[in-house]
Amino acid sequence: MLSQEEARKEAVGQIGIKHIFQALVYLDAGVASQVMTHLGVNSKRVREVITKLTVIPKEQNESTIGVMTFSKEAKEALQLSAVEADKMGHGTIETEHILLGVIGAQSHSMTQIINMLGINLDEIRNLTMKYIADQKKHADEEPQHDTWKQALNQYSYIPAHGRPEDMMRDVYGNSPLNAFTVDLTQKAEEGKLQKVLCRSVEIDRAIRTLCRRHKRNPILIGEPGVGKTAVVEGIAMQLLEGHVMENMRNKRIRQLDIGLMVAGARFRGQFEERLTKLIEEIKSMNDIILVIDEAHMIVGAGAGEGALDAANLLKPSLARGEIQCIAITTPKEYRKHFEKDAALSRRFQPIYVNEPSDKDTREILYATAEACGKYHKVNYNTDAVDMALKYAKQFLPDRYLPDKAIDIIDEAGSLAKIRYHEQVAGLYNESGVESTLDTSTKGTITEKQTLGLFDRIKSDGTSSETVNPPMNTETETKDESTGVYKGYQVDKKLEAELLLSDYSSDDYYTSDDQLSDIGDTTPICEVNTEHVAEVVSAWTGIPLNKLSQGEVDAMKNMENELHKTVIGHEDAVKHISKAIRRAKTKIKNPDRPIGSFLFCGPPGVGKSEIARALTKLLFTKENLIKLDMSEYNEPHSISRILGSPPGYKGHDSGGQLTEKLRKNPYSVVMFDEIEKAHRDVLNVLLQILEDGKLTDSRNQTVSFKNAVIIMTSNIGSSLIEKSSNGVHSFGFNIDTNTDPESSYQKVKHQVCEELKNMFKPELIDRIDDVILFKPLNEDQLKQIAILMMQDTVNRAKENGIQVTVDDSFVEYILKLPRDSKGGARPLRRIITTNLDDTLSDFLISPDYIPGLKYRIAVDENSQVVLKAEAPKEAAGTPTEQVTPPPAIIVHNSGSELLPLLPTPNEVDV
Structure with missing residues (x-):
């Protein structure tokens, strides 16, 4: 610096205000140099005047001078230059601002120099303001640079391939405070900060902490999105309005960009040098409150081999009270980083920022809606x-x-x-x-x-x-x-x-x-x-429009919608539909799941199928979360649901159930074969069924309020099979003198007694309803067989293969021997063997002719045949006569057949 060189020539230990003035005149560029030249002041004349007024000690020379510091008058002049730059709205301090600061300082030595030069202070100020105005007008007429990089390369005094520190120094001078922080107080003065509502308590506590004698560093702790940064902006607004103590009225709030400070620090010591210079500048100014957002990032920031992180560099200054700091972090990060470092945490005063109440939030939203309305031009x-x-x-x-x-x-x-x-x-x-x-x-x-x-x-x-x-x-x-x-x-x-x-x-x-x-x-x-509902629907994936008449009809016809894929089980469908209607009409308890059911019945009767049908009806197929409880038969299996405890592998991954439900809160959760799970695992269900929430191993709460809980069990299967005869609609007829509903309730009571011997009473009492599934009769099995065959036909049609299934083949499938206690599962295996395998073998045989429509049937000799049908003529369009090939015998079963059920229809999709 020129002022430092002039001070060394005089063999003094401080840079005075006259040295700064002398350096301004020596510069060949800048507004200050142009003003002095216009007034007839040159470097030779200034040197002569200063030499007359200066006495150099004989016992010292410039080689003995160590670190140079600024005198009190020089500091006052530089502070005034910063004030001038702020008044003019300039982001950097230029030579014109320093010139105005020098002449504005109450300095006896500068008064002597100005008088000996024969110039007037008012003339200097007026001429400087004129040059600034001309410079601004000229800048407005110049074309704007497309990018910041082009602007930097435009000027020769900024090296195109220099070090980042050199470029920062050229752009911001020697002020890391301007380079790495944002002045929130200036934003408040410019009206760029929105008014902070409903946070007066937290703002007052933070201001009280800042006014303390010791530990004047508040740390705002709150969950993401509750308004921690808004509290800091509220403090800046209070400083602007003057609603603070006298010792804080001249304070300025600067927010540190820790990422920008770390960026580009590739070599050891670069980050420490930047942060140290920043701390020294804050200490010298004595009116800065430093804000560190995401303060947990300072722990370990910039640390390398043999280097200190930002937290250790800040500790001494914080302990001595040389700088003031407002830190912002979350409870999780505070526990993880600050509480482990007692030396760091004791230098901060925690202030917890909680979620606002509904009343306060509504007030905040009304103000936000007004601001957003101006931006979007909407009401x-x-x-x-x-x-x-x-x-x-x-x-x-x-x-x-x-x-x-x-x-x-x-x-x-x-x-x-x-x-x-x-x-x-x-x-x-x-x-x-x-x-x-x-x-x-x-x-x-x-x-x-x-x-x-x-x-x-x-x-x-x-x-x-x-x-x-x-x-x-x-x-x-x-x-x-x-x-x-x-x-x-x-x-x-x-x-x-x-x-x-x-x-x-x-x-x-x-x-x-x-x-x-x-x-x-x-x-x-x-x-x-409607716009709000559409936004939330896009975020969550569920329809949120008001209950239109069509949706009301859909709720009324929910039983029919479920019965399209669920055969039988009218009682289960009825109880589930009632629970869904309660949720859709907002009548249900909002703190519990939509519904919780325990399905009891023999295997293969459709307990899992009704869960899949409900998921498809309410949400999508992907929103079914199924847990096979046979995998949770050990006490430690609970960690698979909630996540591994701290210190164990996979702790950060979360639990299988909690993570899936966090991603899809609107789901059907099915605990299959719940009686096979360990008792400790079943204890997890108590909190889910009662409070509609669950806390995982990472102390994060997962909501089950928008989920349907279904548990399946085979307990009571023997009672249900003995009591079922298929006469009444419910399938239970213990006494011929009682109606089906009474017989159903008697069997249900017996099953519940058996359930209480297996599960704790508090678990059974929390379940909305226990639903019994009766065995399937032949009519229901036939309908299920038709649905299974339709799936095969649909898959073939998707691949360009046209196949229909004759009712004779359906009857043939039902007559084949199978385990009657397995429900529909043995039927699925029989269809796979006789239909899927038959079609796949035929499609690779030379008898298959692409483009023809085939019908699979059973002839009078109990042989499975495939018949090709001739293509139909379109109306008014003659086609060439095509003779279909003869029927092809593809399967001949020697199994003993059951009696046929007469239904001459054809399954065609």
């Missing part, structure tokens, strides 16, 4: 804001308020604006003039412009029946959220002409630029509850 109605809060709590349990609700509001505004412009684009496409319009200047058609368009069409002489705006008809309605009419019928040619003729009219058209100039008071559309 938010109160119902949409209230629904955003409701859905955020209900459907996003893994995130925290108010952040998750704010995200919903923001995206709903974006969605409403996009939907609006899509409707406008559809209006242009309908008119047929899209190709002739200049898309670079296309704007928005509002309700006023649409009505004006109808008026113009009507006044042009067209029939009023054709052009009147639609009124209260089923096909012609106005979308209240956008002001656009749907379903109207007008002359497209006339409409196109009017659009083209009035394309530049201010009355009927508003361009994007004009829309921006109008301001925030002209929203183009409204955000309603």
